[in-house]
Amino acid sequence: MNGVAEFLDMGGRAAFVWPAYGFTLLVLIGILVVAIRGLRSRERELERFEGRPRREPRK
């Protein structure tokens, strides 16, 4: 337990080290999620549209 506490404390610099890693994780996961969502939604739209080429285009 003491080892874990020491590790988390980062030699007294925990307030700087963990936010740095946390921010990095947040931003990287964030962009990835936005990219995947964007791709899925576009490809779904495309499928829908290619299924009915004669219809008048929706907004």
Place this chain on the structure above:
Amino acid sequence: MHRFANPNRFLRLAAAILPWCSIGAVGFLGLGLYFALFASPPDYQQGEAVRIMYVHVPAAWMALFVYTVVAVASAIALIWRHPLADLVAQAASPIGASFTFLALVTGSLWGKPMWGAWWVWDARLTSVLVLFFLYLGHIALSRAFEDPTRGNRAAAILAVVGFVNVPIIHFSVEWWNTLHQPASVFRMGGPTIAPEMLLPLFLMAFGFTFYFVTVLLLRVRTEIAARKLRVLRLSAFQKAAGAESLPQLS
């Protein structure tokens, strides 16, 4: 739009390498984090705060690398008008902006305990901030025109002209008196950094690079689908207009 080259070759290539890139990203980042947080020594001066280096430096490297990708793609778009080149530049830019933002934020978090300051207007920090604004300008400019072709061209010119900032950033710590430390990896005479620290640094850098390629491919695929959709909508609209015998606008 009529000159939009058949992107199927790109899509096939992307589909083939995407799984490897995501595996590479997860693998290298996982290994990198293990070494960065556990299996590397503290610094004799900075203690455990040195671990911030393992996200700050790779993020900064990516900020420069991605801008180079954007600038090269923009140059190709301007010179050869290859339609995928514009797509790559625009897909890459927000990722690069995010890495720049990360470099600035993690740098601040490192600077406060080490230098006693969240920010200083030294040459390295200022030029990286300028890079961030260049990215934002690039993203905004491409969307600022009604005609996307004009927006792309303006953004491409900005990207190419702004590339001068990249060597300025790299050499800023040599050319000016900076608080930011001089180069300890990419320098004449080789790295001055301990190998036990070089390892997590490069692992994280590779991880970030594979991550970048993964997200880039996803975003380019999305934009290709979006353009396909636009073309289909346009032709469907024209068909509908023709069927109703509306007067043709030339």
